[in-house]
Amino acid sequence: MRRLLALALVAATPAAAVLPEPPGDPLAGEGVRLLEGGRYEFGLPLLEAALARLPGDPDILVYIAFAHRRSDRTEAALAAYAQALATDPGHPGALAYQGSLFLELGRRADAEANLARLTTACPICAERETLARAIAAAVESRSP
Template sequence: MRAPGLALLLALLAAPAAAVLPEPPGDPETAEAVRLLEGGREAMSLPLLQAVLARNPEDPDVLVYIALAQRRLGRPELAMDAYLRALAASPNHPAALAYQGSLYLEMGDRWRAEANYLQLTFSCGTCAEATTLARELAAAPR
């Protein structure tokens, strides 16, 4: 079931989607891992991210970075596991909801992607993550 106006909102927001990553904290190891991830060096970022996660178990931002790296490396199951862990730690984490929604779209599960979008709009309104996922939903085949 769709929320009233969802189709209109999605149509209005139709444009190329841009990645919205959480801001890296001041931790130098995390910052380096994010730099590698943003530079397309996902395989090199994972060991650093795993080390940061070992120090900060269940940190939702680090789990989102790990999920994104796994997804880019073609490991959607491992990415989904990391998104689920991030959302268990922080149920309304905007980046986790948006990226998990994108992964649902890639997997052909539009209903769950739309559910993530609705949760985003209820928790953060028109934040960048909600806008990004709305654009992806508008561009995705029905």
């Protein structure tokens, strides 16, 4: 199931990175299962409850950001990514997904800054490679 989600995410977004493994918290795990099924409005409250018990957990925050992003709540997604990165500045998923969202918002310089941070945090990882390809595609699509 996680592999299918990862493949769907790659197809659905310009810089989709592999989401982190579901946290060990049972509420978070159920919230993640709901997100995987596209039921963001049901998964989000469970993830928020899990976050209340595990404040600042960057993996849970990435899932919360993902749910907001898929529900067209860009500002809430950006805030959750920022919160995840405040806890773990080198979190590969948060950097890649935030970078992807930056590209969608036309903020290429911010996406490139995330790529630089990813290169430092994990020079050889799927998240860095995916964001690098998305940035290259964005640059290429804007070339005359």
